Amino acid sequence: MRKVGPYGVETLPQVYTAGSGAAALTAYPGPAASVDVPAAPTACRDSRTERARLQWHRRDGGDPAALAEEFLAAHGLPLHDLTRPARPHHQGSGVCGAALYLSAAAGAHLAGAPTTAGEPAPTLPDLTVVVYHHGPTRPTPPAAPTPWWLGPWTDSWTPREHADAVDAVRAAIARGDVYQTNLVGHAAARYTGDPLPALSRLGALPGARYGGVLTGDGWAIGCASPETLIEVTDGQLITRPIKGTRPATAAGRAELLASAKERAEHIMIVDLERNDLARIARTGTVTVDDLFAVRRWCDLWQAESTVRAAAADGLGLADLLRATCPGGSVTGAPKHAALTQITALEPVGRGASMGALGWVTPGHVDLGLTIRTAAADADLLHTWAGGGITWDSDAHAEVAEAAAKTAPIRATLAGHGRTHDRR
Template sequence: MSRNHPDVVEALPQVPVDAPGAPPACRGRLVETARLQWRVADGGDPADLAQRFLAAHGVPTDDLARPARHTPDGVCGAALFLSAAAGAHTIGAPPGAPSPAPALPDLAVVVYHHTDRPPTRRPTPDRWWLGDWQDSWSATEHAAAVDAVRAAIGRGDVYQVNLVGHAAAPYAGDPRPALARLAALPGARYGGTLTGAGWAVGCASPETLVALEHGRLVTRPIKGTRPATPAGRRELLASAKERAEHVMIVDLERNDLARVARTGSVRVDELFAVRRWCDLWQAESTVSAAPADGLGLADLLRAVSPGGSVTGAPKHAALAHLAALEPVGRGAGMGALGWIGPGRLDLGLTIRTAAADAHRLHLWAGGGITWGSDPAAEVAEAAAKAAPVRALLAAG
């Protein structure tokens, strides 16, 4: 575990901040003033560590229901990244296989203060090269894992499991501009980056893990995918299999929020709305609840992480199955990335997310498996989700 505590804001370099969820009006006038990085091997509870670290640096999160006001001076807030493995760790579930990108932390909290000095311009990269992608499992192995999940469903072990695959490619040059381009993908509600020494994460996620909007906790699970054509939209809306899979996860998210909500306040505001991400239609619902009095960030993270749409149902049983079936860990994928500040909480689920270590780019993609899943179709769906991200990362 590492901590960084710069003392004098005026002595720090100002750089543009494009962390997902950061206040747009502040992004050009921020400096990093404190950083916490943690890995599962460090031990302890990352949710508690994050809450205590934020409080120590002027971002109290012990009562999310308490009104707070963002001011243009002093602390602005913090970017927060929590890996899927860290989320599993917080609830005592198996963390899965080791990460293929161990340079990435499992928790990163980066605190920013406002400043009025001009930002430091990043140098323009003089070259960028991306090699061939190598998948961590073959299409045949992926299909076999789908069959294994269907067998577990047949035995009554689980109702749904979200299987995720990984690919990596060598690169040369600065990966940060390539990762930053992901924010331009259509539908990237949580487009942005977060970087550290020897690592970087770029996100193009459309999915809200949890946000605080108008005094209510909100989550927007996505389940159900088809090509973004008129026929694809009709097929998605008419699919009994996709709707059943989707409603199952909506129920799971309702249950997760109910653990930290005011009694009787959980509701489904929108069910199975079809929205577009790049060249895909996806089904999205909105579930909201009033936070319980005294709800702190740590309890909220433990309730919603890892996200139900990328684990399955029941969540603990699904996590045990995916830990046994996925050949490598989820690294930066299927976790949380966003912003926490006075009066602001907005965390996206890190689907459609890539990461860089010193030598390779990494990408994760998958889908939910039910009894009605076709193995070949599931393999194709994961490839379709990864394709726009791969194409943009390869662009010069």
């Protein structure tokens, strides 16, 4: 018997179990309907249906990177050698590709760093892989519309607590423990109605390179991220770290370009990303393009660089995830020390934010960093925002920057934010 779960998602009997020494993992066919997964090809949107799904939580144990690679290979998507040319539509197999989501906590787990803060949305998995194929869609009949209501936001820390955490990072920098640490705050709001339209609106925000949604039984993630965590095409690796923010005015752009603090913070993360890519690249191939290029996201200017390299022979998805997750621009430098400090200072876990979300096929990976991201569980919407802290950081300015980043997300979720064509 079929069962209709939250958000109109049709759940079917479980049909796959994966072990690898961990607790049993299950995969199941999901909703047979059009999807807007970030970075998925739009050409086959109306014929793309879910074929199989893997979900994993940290409590299950095991290596999520290896499990993802094994699961994809078992469903006709071998990604054990990303240097091979991409194969469009996988030579008639009907498989289109797969959505891949990895939480920031799962990334920290891969890095061997502590993750002890409680998660504000524990129903969210730490790894989701959804394989899609081409075939006729079977849309779930729409439910009767219900009024959308979003309550007031409650932050997990006060502005004073946030500022104190900034000062604690600066003290750690003074001791030589870290050079930079990214601090992230969380907020939640109760809602009534269907959250999917609200989450889907995020993808229309200007600059949302990775705009889209991913849903599961009892949860949904909406993304408006402008940042490339890692892109691989025919053996070429690219990451585009973003660090440095100002209001999207002429004065804001000039201030960002002139800021020694923002440039130093940005270059520190670029160096970290160069190091991450060097672990999985052919020797001597790591280069930096477009250093500190200023681009727009909603009403903000942000500084972005492009780091590229040639993949080492035989590089697979699992090693790619281990090298790049969690992203340097949302952790800090050195990465492991920054992750340890993040666990000590942030009041709750990062949930759906600061992780990886995108699309994978053989020879091609395109994962966005889940900044500017919201998630829904059965009762609450959740958002996260923060910024990188250096010795020159001003605590009150950092609190204001986090508020500026989350304001367009909250307005859009409420239904009165401005959306435009992506650019």
